[in-house]
Amino acid sequence: MEHLTWQVGDVHITRVEERIHGVVRDTLVPGITDEHLAEHADWVSPFFSRSGRLLLSVHTFVVRDPERTIVVDTCAGSDPPRPLAGDSAFLERLDAAIVGGIDAVDTVLCTHLHFDHVGWNTRLVGGRRIPTFSNARYLFARVELEALGDGHASVREPSVDPILEAGLADLVETDHVLTPHVRLIPTPGHTPGHVSVEIESCAERATITGDVLHSPLQVALPDLTASAFDADPAAATGTRKRFLDARADDDRLLLGTHFPPPTAGYVRGAGRTRRFVPKVER
Ligand SMILES: [Zn+2]
Numbered sequence: 701m702e703h704l705t706w707q708v709g710d711v712h713i714t715r716v717e718e719r720i721h722g723v724v725r726d727t728l729v730p731g732i733t734d735e736h737l738a739e740h741a742d743w744v745s746p747f748f749s750r751s752g753r754l755l756l757s758v759h760t761f762v763v764r765d766p767e768r769t770i771v772v773d774t775c776a777g778s779d780p781p782r783p784l785a786g787d788s789a790f791l792e793r794l795d796a797a798i799v800g801g802i803d804a805v806d807t808v809l810c811t812h813l814h815f816d817h818v819g820w821n822t823r824l825v826g827g828r829r830i831p832t833f834s835n836a837r838y839l840f841a842r843v844e845l846e847a848l849g850d851g852h853a854s855v856r857e858p859s860v861d862p863i864l865e866a867g868l869a870d871l872v873e874t875d876h877v878l879t880p881h882v883r884l885i886p887t888p889g890h891t892p893g894h895v896s897v898e899i900e901s902c903a904e905r906a907t908i909t910g911d912v913l914h915s916p917l918q919v920a921l922p923d924l925t926a927s928a929f930d931a932d933p934a935a936a937t938g939t940r941k942r943f944l945d946a947r948a949d950d951d952r953l954l955l956g957t958h959f960p961p962p963t964a965g966y967v968r969g970a971g972r973t974r975r976f977v978p979k980v981e982r
Contacts (some may be wrong), residue, residue, distance in 0.1 A: 703797055704963055706953065709901025711881050713955065714762040715779050715795045718775035718786035718819075720960050722753035729754060729914055731924045735754075736958050737919065743975050747960060754915055756782055757960040758816050761908055762798055762805075763899065765866060769798060771833065772805040772897055772908055773957060777819025780858055784816050784889075791820060791832070807878065808838045811910030812891040812955065815927070818859035829862045838863045839888045841884070842871040844893025847931070887912050887943060889936030890926065896943070906953040910945050912936075914958050916976035919967055944974070953979060 704715040725732045737748060737907045747755055754776040763770040771794075771924045776784040811815050822829045823840065831838070840860070847855055863869045874886035874895050884895040890911045897908035913919070914926050922940045947954060954976070955964050962978035969975055 701793060702836075704961060705755070706906065708906045708953065708965055709881070709904040711763060711765045711899050711901045711906075712943045713906070714764075714797050715759050715955075715961075715963055716762060716769060716790070716797050717757060717759040718790045719784070720755055720757045721784055722749045722751075725752065725754045727928065728756065729918070729924050729926050730928070732915075732917060732921075736921060739834045740917060740920055740975070743977075744915075745960070746978075747916050756958050757783070757912065758786065758883070758958070759963075760794060760855075761955060761957075762794070763882060763897070763908075764799065765879050765901065768807050768882070768943075769805050770878065770882065771805050771836070772809050773811055773817040773910075774820035774832070775821050776809065776816040777821075777823075777859070777890070779824050779853070782815045782819065782854075785844070786819065788823075791823070794820075802833060803835055805833045807838045808833050808836045809878075809895075809897065810838070810840060810844075811896065812894040812906070813840065813844050813852070813853075813855055813860060814911070815855050817860075817911075820958075824860045829858055829867055831866050834868075836868065836891060838869050839876065839878070840869055841876075841893035841895055843874060844891060844895075845871060846931045847892040848925045863895060868971045883899055887939050889930060889932050889934075889939040891931050894939075904953075905951060906955055907947065908955045909943075909957050911957060912940050916956065916959055916965070919976040920972060920974050921963050930934065948974065 965978040
């Protein structure tokens with residue numbers, strides 16, 4: 701499988717896909733209508749199926765700068781059974797896509813602790829769940845982990861606790877600076893400790909969205925939100941509007957955490973004519 705790649709100054713970014721799912725719109729982002737799709741058909745068609753399902757991509761971004769090899773989000777995994785599950789062929793693709801393979805990953809970052817962002821934090825070996833990236837520090841936002849509390853066992857037990865028990869977790873603030881080129885920004889609402897990732901190098905910039913957006917259509921219609929999955933839908937919507945306003949007509953490349961190819965693009969325009977303008981792979 702060919703991977704989409706982008707260069708942002710000295711930072712190299714690779715998208716490694718686990719799977720693209722055709723999701724019934726109302727289960728994820730209720731309120732998207734056929735009229736919305738018709739009105740924006742000239743630019744949103746790559747992101748919906750012919751029958752109008754929302755194409756939800758589950759993928760990892762590998763961010764390699766001169767200091768670090770960072771895996772941003774670890775997809776859904778294959779075990780325990782989860783919605784949006786993938787399979788172990790993903791790990792083989794990821795291993796092949798990284799210079800030095802999975803063992804060369806020194807940092808794992810989860811934008812938030814939902815099942816489709818933590819799945820390959822661990823893998824099952826001989827009945828035991830072990831960290832997939834054994835040479836990496838795993839960064840979790842402190843507020844995000846605290847919000848998880850003792851609940852959310854289906855995420856915590858397989859995908860978070862083994863990392864904590866192995867001593868590989870670093871609890872960080874939501875504005876944590878990873879390297880001179882890579883830092884976190886707080887984008888709460890979808891979850892309390894949700895973060896996006898800002899990348900800047902040689903006057904070039906990009907942002908990994910996390911789940912601030914689930915579909916490019918929300919660039920034009922930011923009031924549409926993943927209400928069934930948002931911890932605080934109003935906060936998520938407010939965050940999304942500020943996030944898009946800050947990036948309208950600027951030079952920052954938006955890398956959509958759930959956007960199918962072409963995945964990356966720019967926010968252009970204002971109001972209902974605002975849209976996501978894809979950047980073609982170099
Ligand atoms: Zn997600």
